[in-house]
């Protein structure tokens with residue numbers, strides 16, 4: 106564990122970054138560039154006591170003709186805090202009109218824009234629970250989830266030429282479109298499905314499941330029959346979870362479905378049965394979940410926090426109808442983060458380090474930090 110008083114990094118402004126990235130892609134295409142990656146654009150200013158050793162000292166390979174104006178990013182200004190909170194947003198239907206369990210396509214677009222503008226960037230649920238935070242320095246990870254595998258989450262429609270294409274108002278299309286227009290907003294989301302023709306359209310199930318995984322998004326388990334676990338026994342719990350594991354396995358033999366969203370947020374009354382939510386087997390098929398998601402209600406802890414429990418992750422409804430969200434909806438929490446009444450996770454931009462202000466160090470668990478390097482710094486007065 107090292108103590109760091111000040112960090113500085115130089116970063117190229119986003120527009121230039123995209124410009125440079127295009128150059129790199131072009132160069133790679135012509136086989137001119139050797140081993141290049143994003144870290145080429147980040148360089149330490151090399152003051153003692155700053156990011157050192159494991160940090161890349163490589164110079165940027167900016168083309169000489171490009172008007173590179175490097176902007177210094179001072180960690181005492183960015184204030185990375187990887188002990189802060191992370192929102193796991195919960196969506197269900199995406200259609201008209203807005204309702205308790207429905208967000209309209211335009212409202213989903215608005216949510217993404219607000220998140221983007223306020224410095225939130227999606228990460229996968231799997232990366233969240235494993236603490237693999239690759240979010241750009243100064244930005245806050247957010248996890249997007251969609252329950253119930255509804256057709257309006259992923260719908261194919263026929264175009265004028267009679268070819269199948271994505272309905273531009275379904276969740277998958279909206280996420281993809283936003284990612285296309287904002288490449289620094291990663292295409293990450295988890296779709297929790299049941300075993301009842303996920304996303305409707307039986308003839309397209311294979312295509313859709315493959316598509317989601319090919320795009321780097323995830324499928325999650327929402328149980329065979331959307332069971333209410335509160336009255337389920339050990340056998341029923343395992344049967345319900347295995348039903349989706351087997352179904353996905355038939356379509357995607359290499360994909361491991363190991364995250365579970367509890368239908369209705371329900372848990373067995375007998376806590377001794379919780380273990381079957383985490384792992385078990387039924388008729389020869391076994392499973393081991395790495396994340397279990399509740400329904401409510403607040404931003405959850407940093408994956409490095411001593412109290413972080415990947416088997417009881419809180420989610421937040423992405424809605425702004427107070428009747429339903431009761432002051433614990435996405436926009437309520439955004440406001441609380443903004444006002445500073447709750448501390449949000451701010452990434453240090455390096456998945457191999459965990460950076461927090463000195464005062465937050467005690468909240469973390471060494472075992473959860475794992476092999477990563479813990480760095481602390483004093484906030485300047």
Ligand SMILES: [Zn+2]
Pocket residue numbers: 252253327331368369
């Ligand atoms: Zn559900």
